[in-house]
Amino acid sequence: xxxIIDSFHKxxxxxxxxxxxxxxxxxxxxxxDANTAxxxxxxxxxxxxxxxxxxINPGGGGDxxxxxPTDRALYGRLRAFRDASPQxxxxxxxxxNESWLSIQQTHSxxxxxxxxxxxxxxxxxxxxxxxxxxxxxxxxxxAPSAVMANAWRLAAQPQIRALAPKAIVTLxxxxxDALDRLANTGSVPRxxxxxxxxxxxxxTDEARATLAELHDWMDSRG
Numbered sequence: 504x505x506x507i508i509d510s511f512h513k514x515x516x517x518x519x520x521x522x523x524x525x526x527x528x529x530x531x532x533x534x535x536d537a538n539t540a541x542x543x544x545x546x547x548x549x550x551x552x553x554x555x556x557x558x559i560n561p562g563g564g565g566d567x568x569x570x571x572p573t574d575r576a577l578y579g580r581l582r583a584f585r586d587a588s589p590q591x592x593x594x595x596x597x598x599x600n601e602s603w604l605s606i607q608q609t610h611s612x613x614x615x616x617x618x619x620x621x622x623x624x625x626x627x628x629x630x631x632x633x634x635x636x637x638x639x640x641x642x643x644x645x646a647p648s649a650v651m652a653n654a655w656r657l658a659a660q661p662q663i664r665a666l667a668p669k670a671i672v673t674l675x676x677x678x679x680d681a682l683d684r685l686a687n688t689g690s691v692p693r694x695x696x697x698x699x700x701x702x703x704x705x706x707t708d709e710a711r712a713t714l715a716e717l718h719d720w721m722d723s724r725g
Contacts, residue, residue, distance in 0.1 A: 507545060508596050510665035514542035514637055514658045515585040522653040528640040530564040536578045536639065537564065539585070542662065543633030544603040545596075546626070551667035553629055556616060557659070559677040560636035564643045573606045607632070611703035612674065618706050619672050619697065622714040623721050631666050635659050635681045645677060648684070655685040668692055669724070672717065675699040693720070 517540045519529070530537040541561045563574060580599045587595035604627060607613055620627060636646055636654040646654070663671070670693040673679040679696035695717045698709040706714075 504593075507549075507662075507665045508593060510661045511542040511545070511596065512584065512587075512592060514662060515540050515581060517637065517657060519638055521657060522636070522638065522650050523646075524649065528564075528644060528646060528650075530568070530639050530641045531566055532568050533563065533570055533574075536570075536574065538638075539578055539581050540637040540658075541578075541581055541634065542637055542658070543631065544600040544607075545631040545666070546604070546628035547597070547600065548626070548628040549631050549666070550629075552669045553631070553666075554619075554623055554625060555663060555666055555668040555671045556619060556630060556632040556674055557671050557678050557682065558612070558632070558634045558674045559681065560634045560643075560646070561639050562610075562643055564639040564641050566642060573609060577602055577606050603632075614703050614706065615674055615697060615699055615710070618710070618714055619674075619717070622718040623672075624718075631668070633659060633662050635678055635685075651681050652685060655681070660686070663691065670695060670717075670720070672697060695720075 519538050519540075523529075563570075580595075580602045584592075584595040584599045607616070616627075616632070620630065623630070636651060637658050640646055671682070671691060672695045673682060674697055676696065676698055679694070682691065682694065695713055697713050698707045700707050
């Protein structure tokens with residue numbers, strides 16, 4: 504687990520300028536949060552060879568976004584993990600994971616994550632979640648390819664190496680497309696690409712077909 508904590512901590516310590524060339528995608532609200540890297544969470548029972556859920560980047564970058572108590576709690580935990588001393592790093596990571604997982608279950612995205620968990624037969628405590636890009640973008644826009652390449656090199660790729668999953672489930676085609684473009688052939692495990700509905704209001708027919716494929720694949724591996 505130490506190498507996983509270390510990889511997530513390095514991502515938490517990234518500065519926005521490490522990835523972005525300019526401020527065109529800087530959200531205009533909650534700038535402290537927009538400048539805080541969000542590395543994702545790891546279930547307390549996660550073991551190498553499990554499943555990683557992969558999103559594109561944190562939401563909350565809209566011009567009209569006004570924040571909420573759960574975001575304040577989450578970004579407080581993120582900064583506490585970022586700034587933790589070596590002695591408190593594991594405890595700070597545990598607190599972050601617990602908070603993020605609890606908060607994420609209140610988001611629309613959880614509908615998709617829950618369906619993926621049902622297909623794998625795993626509990627949330629047995630999987631991990633991360634984003635290709637660990638920073639918010641203005642109006643939640645897709646970042647340019649150069650930014651995504653930096654994010655892959657400095658964040659997602661080292662995290663995936665540390666987690667050593669047997670499969671990645673991409674939560675949406677934006678994440679899938681970025682992974683397909685940036686990952687070298689053979690450098691990632693089996694990938695299942697879930698299509699998301701707008702606002703994650705339902706599970707799409709395409710996603711149901713992918714989930715059935717994921718279920719069968721998990722069954723075949725025992």
